[in-house]
Amino acid sequence: MAVVPVGILLLLLVPLLSYWLCAPEVKAGNEISDWAGKELTKLGALTRNEIILVMMVVTALLLWIFAGSVISGSLVGLLVICGMLLVGIVSWKDILDNHAAWNTFVWFATLVALAGGLSLVGFVNWFGNVVGGQISHFDPLMAMVALVAIFYLLHYFFASVTAHVTALLPVILAAASGIAGLDMQMFVLLLLPTLGFMGILTPYGTGPSPVYYGSGYLPSTLFWRLGAIFGLLFLVAWLVIGLPWLMVIS
Structure with a gap:
């Protein structure tokens, strides 16, 4: 309640100011949506590695939220990275690059x-x-x-x-x-x-x-x-x- 007037004003003002200060190069047209649609088509259905990655991310989030007193958040991140390397989702070169x-x-x-x-x-x-x-x-x-x-x-x-x-x-x-x-x-x-x-x-x-x-x-x-x-x-x-x-x- 205390921030409602300021919040409404900034909600209206910030997008306009952003557009003025950092104007987008492409302001109209369907190029971006068409390109995104083609790229999604190229990707096809979820692969095995992508499904495993989703499971790892969800597991990491659950551990960060509910198991902070049991396991370090940094250790969770390292375990996920190691898992991605072992399964072949990413390579060490991918990480270095x-x-x-x-x-x-x-x-x-x-x-x-x-x-x-x-x-x-x-x-x-x-x-x-x-x-x-x-x-x-x-x-x-x-x-x-x-x-x-x-x-x-x-x-x-x-x-x-x-x-x-x-x-x-x-x-x-x-x-x-x-x-x-x-x-x-x-x-x-x-x-x-x-x-x-x-x-x-x-x-x-x-x-x-x-x-x-x-x-x-x-x-x-x-x-x-x-x-x-x-x-x-x-x-x-x-x-x-x-x-x-x-x-x-x-």
Whole structure:
């Protein structure tokens, strides 16, 4: 309910803005659907290897969802890869030639380690405490806006939303609680929804982001630029429309 006005606006605005900023080369015609139909015809019925692959994927998903306390998620992935190699679904050369996957692996592993390192050395806590001290004399409403913006933009330093929440949320909440007159319930309602759209900022902001980035569909510069544009749009829309709406309904 709290995000309905902003959600509806962005649902209408984002496709139009995407079309304007990154216009498709093919805007009309049946070429793509015709090509897809021909390719599906060429593929024919499911093969033995494809059926086995589907079974492996479903098994992996079930283990990730229901057996996380029994078996490591990484081990599940490795077992599936080994199974694919043993059955002959893929070859070792296929794995080595999958440059997008290796690119994603290196990006994500490096940036997760970097984000963890920033937390371990105390940088995030130090930064949060400094910022909290600087805005402690602000008007409560302005302090809320400033803290939400800081919390949102600091996602540039994190390679997952979970790491962001773990490292930064307690610091921001502590800083907010020290500001006289600040409504903590309102602040939490304003702060937490940003976790749902801050992943747009970077190619490593959430788990799926490196996969999208690694596909190579968008050049690196364009990916970063679009992330900054849409990230700023989401934040401004949330603060300009979402905050007054929260004040009305709460």
